[in-house]
Amino acid sequence: GESVGLHLPTLSVQEGDNSIINCAYSNSASDYFIWYKQESGKGPQFIIDIRSNMDKRQGQRVTVLLNKTVKHLSLQIAATQPGDSAVYFCAENRDDKIIFGKGTRLHILP
Amino acid sequence: ETGVTQTPRHLVMGMTNKKSLKCEQHLGHNAMYWYKQSAKKPLELMFVYNFKEQTENNSVPSRFSPECPNSSHLFLHLHTLQPEDSALYLCASSQMGANTGELFFGEGSRLTVL
Numbered sequence: 390g391e392s393v394g395l396h397l398p399t400l401s402v403q404e405g406d407n408s409i410i411n412c413a414y415s416n417s418a419s420d421y422f423i424w425y426k427q428e429s430g431k432g433p434q435f436i437i438d439i440r441s442n443m444d445k446r447q448g449q450r451v452t453v454l455l456n457k458t459v460k461h462l463s464l465q466i467a468a469t470q471p472g473d474s475a476v477y478f479c480a481e482n483r484d485d486k487i488i489f490g491k492g493t494r495l496h497i498l499p
Numbered sequence: 500e501t502g503v504t505q506t507p508r509h510l511v512m513g514m515t516n517k518k519s520l521k522c523e524q525h526l527g528h529n530a531m532y533w534y535k536q537s538a539k540k541p542l543e544l545m546f547v548y549n550f551k552e553q554t555e556n557n558s559v560p561s562r563f564s565p566e567c568p569n570s571s572h573l574f575l576h577l578h579t580l581q582p583e584d585s586a587l588y589l590c591a592s593s594q595m596g597a598n599t600g601e602l603f604f605g606e607g608s609r610l611t612v613l
Contacts (some may be wrong), residue, residue: 421600432503
């Protein structure tokens with residue numbers, strides 16, 4: 390069954406503000422997590438990943454935080470832009486299979 | 500242009516029809532996948548092919564039949580489908596063994612079963 394899940398199905402953020410999308414997982418043995426972005430009419434696209442030996446990883450305008458104590462990870466998007474409007478999925482690599490949670494749709498308010 | 504191409508993009512079929520979805524990857528990857536994406540449900544992994552060998556069949560009904568003739572091509576043969584099979588079917592590829600969770604997805608085939 391599903392072992393990763395997102396807290397909110399939708400999130401609305403003012404353009405220019407930071408966005409924080411949350412995800413919880415249930416398996417304490419999980420050691421590798423990935424965030425994907427899916428724009429309308431397209432397939433999911435890899436954003437950033439993190440392994441359990443790290444608490445934080447940064448990319449271009451994105452940061453992923455991993456809290457193994459409470460089995461929670463988050464994706465932070467700095468200075469949110471209209472092009473960030475999409476559905477965001479957290480996923481887990483389990484036995485070389487990528488298992489996805491439900492998505493959070495990010496709406497950008499003008 | 501993505502490295503993974505899916506055809507057709509849209510397909511409408513009756514429950515008695517037989518059709519196939521096609522996926523081609525131009526990335527030199529050794530693994531290919533079929534996922535099903537339904538409204539309000541997580542992406543569901545259906546099949547995994549690693550070096551042309553099927554390594555995963557995630558309890559998918561037999562009315563879905565995958566075929567992987569080589570590491571660049573993947574098909575999903577459809578027959579006697581049900582209306583609840585209507586969904587977006589996504590193909591992906593990756594380099595298995597590269598210690599990464601990065602999948603490269605196509606744009607999907609939107610299937611409607613009448």
